[in-house]
Structures are given as structure tokens and as C-alpha cells.
Amino acid sequence: MIEKKSLDLLKTLIGFDTTSFKSNLNLIKFIENYLNQYKIKSELIYDETKNKANLFATIGPNSSGGIVLSGHTDVVPVANQKWDTDPFQLIEKDQKLYGRGTSDMKSFIGLVLSRVPKIVEKKLSKPIHLAFSYDEEIGCVGVHGLLDLIEKKSIKPEFCIVGEPTSMEVVIGHKGKHAYSVKVEGLACHSGQAPFGVNAINYASKLIAYIDQLNKEKSINGPFDNDYEVPHTTLHTGLIKGGAILNIVPDLCEFEFEVRNLIKDDPLQLVKKIEDYASQKLIKDMHKVSSKTGISFNEKVNYPALDMSEDIDLVKKIKELLGNNKHKKVVYGTEAGLFKNRSNIPTIVCGPGSIDQAHKPNEFISIEQINRCSKFLDNLIDSH
Structure with missing residues (x-):
């Protein structure tokens, strides 16, 4: 069973066609308005055309330290793929949620947003930053603007989680x-x-x-x-x-x-x-x-490639919160390498869903993965 708030957010996010060659502004504006309800200010970083934007928001004190929860808002095309359902309408069937971006990677963004009320209520001593980018799917293009902003603000987050689909396993390296x-x-x-x-x-x-x-x-x-x-x-x-x-x-x-x-x-x-x-x-x-x-x-x-030591305390902490001491490395790329190598922010990749479903027709995520990610985010917030 999936929480209603999470399901409603996922339905909305999947409903935005943010294929990389299209604008993502409707989705970004939705997130901005959603965060406004909780008195959280968003900063938008536009591309040259003003048709796409990154979003950066801080919950908690405006200070150094804290954690970044990061995800990309764009999805790959559905053209020439045979879908059984409308790819931009979330369909629940057989304990799975179908739609473009369910695994890669709007589910993570939706679940993070669903936890905003809890984060606000907690009155954090260290900030939690939300960083949502455009054009990851065409070569990690948009995230550079986010990193420019983070570096300009000199907030020096102590850790970043990029919520790409890893079946909720800790990924410490990619090519x-x-x-x-x-x-x-x-x-x-x-x-x-x-x-x-x-x-x-x-x-x-x-x-x-x-x-x-x-x-x-x-x-x-x-x-x-x-x-x-x-x-x-x-x-x-x-x-x-x-x-x-x-x-x-x-x-x-x-x-x-x-x-x-x-x-x-x-x-x-x-x-x-x-x-x-x-x-x-x-x-x-x-x-x-x-x-x-x-x-x-x-x-x-x-x-760039990503390579994090399995022995650092923050990696160990994430494993502990997941209740899983394993880690792995993956052959696909993510924005994590840029967070780590360009901005020197220790970063792992960990998110719901499987890369085996990404980019395919009838893309889906299991509700079991949604619930695992929800539990992890709750544990992360409680420990923050």
C-alpha cells in the first residue's frame, strides 16, 4: 500500500512530459509552488533559452553542512516505443506503478517532496537541500548550473544522495x-x-x-x-x-x-x-x-567517474539507515561524479526502482521499492 500523498505527487510529476528536448518549467513551477506552501523559498537556475530550469531549495538553517537530495527532472523519449498505457499517466497495477519516469527518476523526487512536511516540522539543526536538475539524460548538462549556485553560496554540504534507481542499494562508484x-x-x-x-x-x-x-x-x-x-x-x-x-x-x-x-x-x-x-x-x-x-x-x-570509499563514516551511516551493509558500482553514469569531482561533495547514488526498467516501454517501479525508499527517507530525517 502506498501513502496517498506520495501517490498524488507521483501522479502529478509523471503527468508532466519532461522529455529532454522539451521544457521542464511546468514541473519546476509545480515544485516551487508546492514548497511555497511550507514557506520554503526556491531558487531557479534557467538555461539560455529560459525554457528549462534547475531548482534549488534549502530547508532548515542557512548554514554549512547538511545533506543534498538530488534528482533530475527530465526523462527519455517514448517515441517508437510500444506502451500498453499512456506513458504520462500513472497507472497502478499488480503492485507496480507504470509511467515514464517512474523508475528513472521521478519517484525519488516525489517521495522527497512527500517528506517536506516532516522535514519542516523537525526544526533541523543542519540543512537539507533539494537539488533538481534538467537535461541529465543528454549528458548531465543542467546540473552544472546547480553546482555553480552551490559553490557561489559557499554552503559546503557534507553529503549528497543522488536518487537514481539502484533498487535502494548503495552505489559508491560509476564510470x-x-x-x-x-x-x-x-x-x-x-x-x-x-x-x-x-x-x-x-x-x-x-x-x-x-x-x-x-x-x-x-x-x-x-x-x-x-x-x-x-x-x-x-x-x-x-x-x-x-x-x-x-x-x-x-x-x-x-x-x-x-x-x-x-x-x-x-x-x-x-x-x-x-x-x-x-x-x-x-x-x-x-x-x-x-x-x-x-x-x-x-x-x-x-x-567524470565516481569513486567513493566504502570506509567513510557517511557511507556507513547510509548503509545503517538502510539496514543493508552491501554496496556496488554501476556501469551507467549519473550526476554524482560531478557533485564529488567538481564540487568536492561526498556523494553516493541510492534510489528506488531498477535501472533494468529505465528507458524501456512500460517503465515501472514496484510499490515495494516505493515503501523501502519512504522508510529510508524517514530514517534519514529522524537521524539528521
């Missing part, structure tokens, strides 16, 4: 990610005169093969961290397009690749190897035919 788009510009000609052109697809394929070679080297030579499902840094090409028709040597090929790195691995060294291979081997070869050819790189996503 970093660097993603790039690559443009290979060749020289077109009739395919019967192929040696007079520069085949952009061929050169792109050589570069992709080199990226795969680096990936294989990482799988053999490491470094390794066996707390991860995939215990080494990975390199992966996931998108490619090029060519117009078979009888034209293609003058353009574009692809995207990513590096998902362990914290003990330097992703920029790997990227430099790829860029050096392109400039010193491939471009040099392309220029033998035409100096107008080339290969260019454009960074699309960049966020």
Missing part, C-alpha cells in the same frame, strides 16, 4: 563518459574512378577499427575494478552514416563513439591516441589525394 561525434570529409568521384577520390566511409571504418582495437587492449590489459559488471574501461561506436549512392565515392561519413572509463583510467589519453591516429596516419594518407580532406572531432558529452 565516467566522454562521447564524440567524428566527421570524415573525403573527395567524391565516380566509383569507376575510385582511386582518384577519397572514400570517407573507408577512412571512417579504419578509425572505428582502431577504436575497437583500443577497446580490446583495455579488456586485456586493464586497469580493472572487479566491483563492476564490466571491470574495465570500454570504447564503443554506436552510430554511423555516410554515402549517397553506390556509384559515387562518398565524400562524407559521420559517426559517434564513446569512452566509459574507470576513475583510475584517463579517458583523455585514449581520445588523444584516437586523434593522433587520425592525424598522423589517416589524414596524412588522405592528403596524398587532396589537401581539402580531413577528420574532425566534436565533444558531445563529458562527465
Whole structure:
């Protein structure tokens, strides 16, 4: 059984279509108005278009210390997915709640908001900060504005919990990610005169093969961290397009690749190897035919890995409040790495729902997970 207040908040949050390419302002304004009812002031940090915003609010004294409860408000698209129900209408069935964002990660935000009356009533000696971001799903974009604000305010929180879906287990580490788009510009000609052109697809394929070679080297030579499902840094090409028709040597090929790195691995060294291979081997070869050819790189996503010690007191405290002494590391990325590495705030990831349901049609969260998170938040507030 789920509490009515929590259920009502979840229904409202799921009802806002905050797919990353859309505005999240209706949801943010709802949260701002909700917090206003409890005389809690929100600060909104807008993007350049003024169509999206982060929200930051402090409950309790305006002082250093305390904890940040953090989550992202955007969700991934539902286009081309086969849903049995309206993805933006919360449906309860068989002890599960269905809807886009139920697991990733509006349930955590809704449950935090449901605890606001309790937090206010407690008259805290240390603050609890709420930090809700935009555009996490496209590369942890919006959270930088939140971190700018936190650093400007000099409040120095002592801990942060990012409520991504971890099945309410403590996550102390995740990989970093660097993603790039690559443009290979060749020289077109009739395919019967192929040696007079520069085949952009061929050169792109050589570069992709080199990226795969680096990936294989990482799988053999490491470094390794066996707390991860995939215990080494990975390199992966996931998108490619090029060519117009078979009888034209293609003058353009574009692809995207990513590096998902362990914290003990330097992703920029790997990227430099790829860029050096392109400039010193491939471009040099392309220029033998035409100096107008080339290969260019454009960074699309960049966020750091997270690595927290299991031995610090705050990690132990969270485990104690959960009644679970286990921890894990995950291959997907979160904003936690930025809280820890950019702003030096000790951070873990812990939230309701499973990543196995995230980003899929008929996304759901079990009511058992909702109740576990509710109990944890109550324990956290009582101990604060």
C-alpha cells in the first residue's frame, strides 16, 4: 500500500512530459509552488533559452553542512516505443506503478517532496537541500548550473544522495563518459574512378577499427575494478552514416563513439591516441589525394567517474539507515561524479526502482521499492 500523498505527487510529476528536448518549467513551477506552501523559498537556475530550469531549495538553517537530495527532472523519449498505457499517466497495477519516469527518476523526487512536511516540522539543526536538475539524460548538462549556485553560496554540504534507481542499494562508484561525434570529409568521384577520390566511409571504418582495437587492449590489459559488471574501461561506436549512392565515392561519413572509463583510467589519453591516429596516419594518407580532406572531432558529452570509499563514516551511516551493509558500482553514469569531482561533495547514488526498467516501454517501479525508499527517507530525517 502506498501513502496517498506520495501517490498524488507521483501522479502529478509523471503527468508532466519532461522529455529532454522539451521544457521542464511546468514541473519546476509545480515544485516551487508546492514548497511555497511550507514557506520554503526556491531558487531557479534557467538555461539560455529560459525554457528549462534547475531548482534549488534549502530547508532548515542557512548554514554549512547538511545533506543534498538530488534528482533530475527530465526523462527519455517514448517515441517508437510500444506502451500498453499512456506513458504520462500513472497507472497502478499488480503492485507496480507504470509511467515514464517512474523508475528513472521521478519517484525519488516525489517521495522527497512527500517528506517536506516532516522535514519542516523537525526544526533541523543542519540543512537539507533539494537539488533538481534538467537535461541529465543528454549528458548531465543542467546540473552544472546547480553546482555553480552551490559553490557561489559557499554552503559546503557534507553529503549528497543522488536518487537514481539502484533498487535502494548503495552505489559508491560509476564510470565516467566522454562521447564524440567524428566527421570524415573525403573527395567524391565516380566509383569507376575510385582511386582518384577519397572514400570517407573507408577512412571512417579504419578509425572505428582502431577504436575497437583500443577497446580490446583495455579488456586485456586493464586497469580493472572487479566491483563492476564490466571491470574495465570500454570504447564503443554506436552510430554511423555516410554515402549517397553506390556509384559515387562518398565524400562524407559521420559517426559517434564513446569512452566509459574507470576513475583510475584517463579517458583523455585514449581520445588523444584516437586523434593522433587520425592525424598522423589517416589524414596524412588522405592528403596524398587532396589537401581539402580531413577528420574532425566534436565533444558531445563529458562527465567524470565516481569513486567513493566504502570506509567513510557517511557511507556507513547510509548503509545503517538502510539496514543493508552491501554496496556496488554501476556501469551507467549519473550526476554524482560531478557533485564529488567538481564540487568536492561526498556523494553516493541510492534510489528506488531498477535501472533494468529505465528507458524501456512500460517503465515501472514496484510499490515495494516505493515503501523501502519512504522508510529510508524517514530514517534519514529522524537521524539528521
